[in-house]
Amino acid sequence: MGGVHPPENKLAEKQAIERLEPPKSVAIPLAQHLGVPAEPVVSRGDQVKTGQLIAKGEAFISAHIHSSVSGKVKKIDAVTDASGYRKKAIIIDVEGDEWEEGIDRDEGLQKQCDLDAKEILEKIHNAGIVGLGGATFPSHVKLNVPRGKKAEYLIINGVECEPCLTADHRLMLEKGEEILVGVQLQMKALGVKKAIVGIEQNKPDAIQHFTKLAKDYEGISVQALEVKYPQGAEKQLIKALINREVPSGKLPIEVGCVVHNVGTAFAVYEAVQKNKPLIDRVVTVSGSSVKKPSNFMVRIGTPVSALIEAAGGLPEDTGKVINGGPMMGKALNDLEVPVTKGTSGILIFTENEASRPVEQNCIRCARCVTICPMGLEPYLLAPLAEKQRLEECEDERIMDCMECGSCLYICPSAKPLLDHIRVGKTRVGKMIRERSA
Amino acid sequence: MKVLTVSGSPHYHAKESVSSLMYGVIFSLIPAMLVSFYFFGLPAILITLTAVVSCMFFEFIIQKYLIKGPITIFDGSAIITGVLLAFNVPANLPLGLMVIGSAVAIGMGKMTFGGLGKNPFNPALVGRVFLMISFPVQMTMYPEPSAFTTQLTDVLTGPTPLTALKDGVTQGVPVSEIMAQLPDYGRLLLGNMGGSVGEVSAIAILLGGIYMLIKKIISWHIPVAFIGSAALFAALFWLINPEVYPDPVFQILTGGLMLGAIYMATDYTTSPMAPWGMIIFGVGCGLLTMIIRFFGAYPEGVAFSILIMNAFVPLINRGLKPKRFGEEVNNG
Numbered sequence: 001m002g003g004v005h006p007p008e009n010k011l012a013e014k015q016a017i018e019r020l021e022p023p024k025s026v027a028i029p030l031a032q033h034l035g036v037p038a039e040p041v042v043s044r045g046d047q048v049k050t051g052q053l054i055a056k057g058e059a060f061i062s063a064h065i066h067s068s069v070s071g072k073v074k075k076i077d078a079v080t081d082a083s084g085y086r087k088k089a090i091i092i093d094v095e096g097d098e099w100e101e102g103i104d105r106d107e108g109l110q111k112q113c114d115l116d117a118k119e120i121l122e123k124i125h126n127a128g129i130v131g132l133g134g135a136t137f138p139s140h141v142k143l144n145v146p147r148g149k150k151a152e153y154l155i156i157n158g159v160e161c162e163p164c165l166t167a168d169h170r171l172m173l174e175k176g177e178e179i180l181v182g183v184q185l186q187m188k189a190l191g192v193k194k195a196i197v198g199i200e201q202n203k204p205d206a207i208q209h210f211t212k213l214a215k216d217y218e219g220i221s222v223q224a225l226e227v228k229y230p231q232g233a234e235k236q237l238i239k240a241l242i243n244r245e246v247p248s249g250k251l252p253i254e255v256g257c258v259v260h261n262v263g264t265a266f267a268v269y270e271a272v273q274k275n276k277p278l279i280d281r282v283v284t285v286s287g288s289s290v291k292k293p294s295n296f297m298v299r300i301g302t303p304v305s306a307l308i309e310a311a312g313g314l315p316e317d318t319g320k321v322i323n324g325g326p327m328m329g330k331a332l333n334d335l336e337v338p339v340t341k342g343t344s345g346i347l348i349f350t351e352n353e354a355s356r357p358v359e360q361n362c363i364r365c366a367r368c369v370t371i372c373p374m375g376l377e378p379y380l381l382a383p384l385a386e387k388q389r390l391e392e393c394e395d396e397r398i399m400d401c402m403e404c405g406s407c408l409y410i411c412p413s414a415k416p417l418l419d420h421i422r423v424g425k426t427r428v429g430k431m432i433r434e435r436s437a
Numbered sequence: 438m439k440v441l442t443v444s445g446s447p448h449y450h451a452k453e454s455v456s457s458l459m460y461g462v463i464f465s466l467i468p469a470m471l472v473s474f475y476f477f478g479l480p481a482i483l484i485t486l487t488a489v490v491s492c493m494f495f496e497f498i499i500q501k502y503l504i505k506g507p508i509t510i511f512d513g514s515a516i517i518t519g520v521l522l523a524f525n526v527p528a529n530l531p532l533g534l535m536v537i538g539s540a541v542a543i544g545m546g547k548m549t550f551g552g553l554g555k556n557p558f559n560p561a562l563v564g565r566v567f568l569m570i571s572f573p574v575q576m577t578m579y580p581e582p583s584a585f586t587t588q589l590t591d592v593l594t595g596p597t598p599l600t601a602l603k604d605g606v607t608q609g610v611p612v613s614e615i616m617a618q619l620p621d622y623g624r625l626l627l628g629n630m631g632g633s634v635g636e637v638s639a640i641a642i643l644l645g646g647i648y649m650l651i652k653k654i655i656s657w658h659i660p661v662a663f664i665g666s667a668a669l670f671a672a673l674f675w676l677i678n679p680e681v682y683p684d685p686v687f688q689i690l691t692g693g694l695m696l697g698a699i700y701m702a703t704d705y706t707t708s709p710m711a712p713w714g715m716i717i718f719g720v721g722c723g724l725l726t727m728i729i730r731f732f733g734a735y736p737e738g739v740a741f742s743i744l745i746m747n748a749f750v751p752l753i754n755r756g757l758k759p760k761r762f763g764e765e766v767n768n769g
Contacts, residue, residue, distance in 0.1 A: 361554035405447030
């Protein structure tokens with residue numbers, strides 16, 4: 001159902017992942033995940049080691065946070081993050097790179113694991129792993145199937161349908177075995193027998209590589225998927241792989257699925273097999289004007305400006321810098337914001353690429369209706385949201401919108417459909433909460 | 438520090454714009470235009486030019502002096518209205534009437550509702566129906582096709598196949614006898630028959646339609662539903678009594694059915710938004726067309742049927758929603 005075909009522009013797909021050295025100072029936000037922010041367990045002046053727990057996420061939906069560097073806690077203060085808001089972060093001045101004991105830094109593949117499901121879950125929880133595809137939902141919560149539900153499939157998202165981004169693609173090529181071990185660990189934690197890795201057909205090398213590797217892993221199969229956006233959206237991916245529709249307002253577990261990104265599977269591998277908490281991730285830096293489109297393995301908390309510098313510096317004619325992909329990413333107004341667990345890419349647009357076409361009257365061409373992957377009617381929702389007719393918005397299922405941006409992308413009149421729908425969703429969400437309160 | 442643009446996602450936008458779509462439609466009309474210029478000669482060229490220029494002129498005047506807003510006469514929509522209006526009249530219609538028709542199409546059909554995207558009825562059809570009711574004599578003097586004619590006056594006129602049929606059937610002549618007098622299907626397919634400027638050549642219109650489908654300017658729903666339902670309805674009556682009702686192929690190849698189904702009923706603004714809505718709309722157009730042809734006073738019913746269905750579009754949009762993801766889930 002639906003979908004669009006934006007230009008892929010995967011400029012960095014041939015660039016091997018490059019490890020970036022820790023910067024002089026990092027800012028590690030306490031809210032890098034969906035849910036309750038973590039509580040700091042260090043204070044100003046403390047010495048910390050790389051991989052040391054610095055903030056605890058004890059709430060039901062929260063995640064632990066570890067220091068990505070070694071050094072001294074300078075302060076705990078509000079810094080601007082990618083959302084544009086100022087949020088609390090632990091700022092650490094880097095001194096050397098001394099790692100916490102017990103972390104196995106050897107690159108060798110570690111396949112064997114004798115832990116049981118509970119112990120694996122515990123390790124995932126302790127490592128502060130969240131969904132690295134962008135939604136940053138705490139992984140241990142997802143892997144802990146609620147009572148009364150049963151997981152049947154573990155679905156591994158290697159779709160990377162956002163244009164420009166190549167982080168998952170490179171990780172699949174370079175850390176294929178590790179990812180598959182991670183998948184196996186997650187299967188064990190969930191108690192499922194079947195896992196499917198979904199990869200878009202525009203990554204034939206990754207499909208080939210994984211198909212070959214997966215032969216040695218029982219229960220894991222690889223499936224090539226049609227190239228279209230948003231093929232990698234959770235509900236769309238489940239539909240494409242096993243033809244089940246997650247009911248409106250429900251989670252994938254409703255149809256017996258748990259979905260994890262390939263990056264998350266790699267993080268699980270590192271946490272369980274190497275005792276390494278989530279302190280770094282792959283970030284694509286790309287754009288038509290970028291000198292050296294790259295994929296970097298970056299420590300969490302590194303300022304975005306350091307990544308841009310490593311990719312050849314900020315081009316003269318830059319008009320926009322985006323945190324994430326071009327379809328769902330957020331435009332930044334400050335290049336000192338830190339890389340967080342959810343940062344998949346930093347995109348640089350030229351001045352010409354930075355602005356939207358001029359808005360015109362809606363001609364009711366029905367393109368937004370045809371392409372909406374959720375079967376909604378953006379042409380109708382946007383004006384309803386604009387006029388704050390919230391009950392009608394709710395009836396027209398505004399809350400089903402996942403903000404993929406396809407409607408605004410395709411609109412020949414360049415109507416700001418998603419802008420209005422997004423604001424409408426916030427208002428309808430508030431209305432629903434107040435009603436049930 | 439550098440000033441960066443901050444805007445909501447998405448940050449990509451498709452290349453398609455309102456005018457690229459409109460000019461796509463105009464491009465697809467070229468085969469039909471060439472055929473009509475061939476069969477109806479210079480008068481067809483003049484009437485098309487007059488309609489296009491008048492439509493753009495009236496839109497300009499209204500936008501500049503009445504609405505006092507931006508001028509959008511080059512977005513392609515006024516050109517389409519002009520071309521389609523010209524396609525819907527006899528080639529030798531007096532040019533003055535064409536100017537009046539254009540004023541009605543653009544003024545009453547489009548601008549009075551707020552311009553592009555706001556009009557409930559297809560502007561070209563509003564213009565055509567106005568002309569048909571106000572100037573019935575001039576609007577039914579169809580010139581006989583003759584290759585590359587430059588003759589502007591004293592043109593030989595004759596009935597369209599549909600008029601001939603209606604007159605014959607009314608007088609009780611069996612269909613088989615009427616058909617013997619009419620051009621064969623090969624000629625009808627090419628467009629070698631009396632009729633409005635652009636409606637005659639089924640094959641040229643089909644070609645344009647296929648182009649628009651490939652370029653995804655239109656979707657298949659409305660044309661298929663329109664032509665399919667008209668053909669089924671016609672076939673039913675033909676099977677019951679072939680002496681009064683001609684076969685469905687004849688129905689499809691004559692009159693404005695192809696032009697209506699592919700170009701007039703698919704007008705974005707005046708057709709439904711969801712796939713099932715489009716199908717219901719198309720079926721409504723097809724059935725009404727045949728009902729008017731069979732039982733109405735007019736020999737042709739395409740224009741009226743589309744306008745009637747236009748009026749139902751808001752209701753159709755309200756009642757027929759696209760299939761929501763995860764609404765009725767059957768995962769068994």
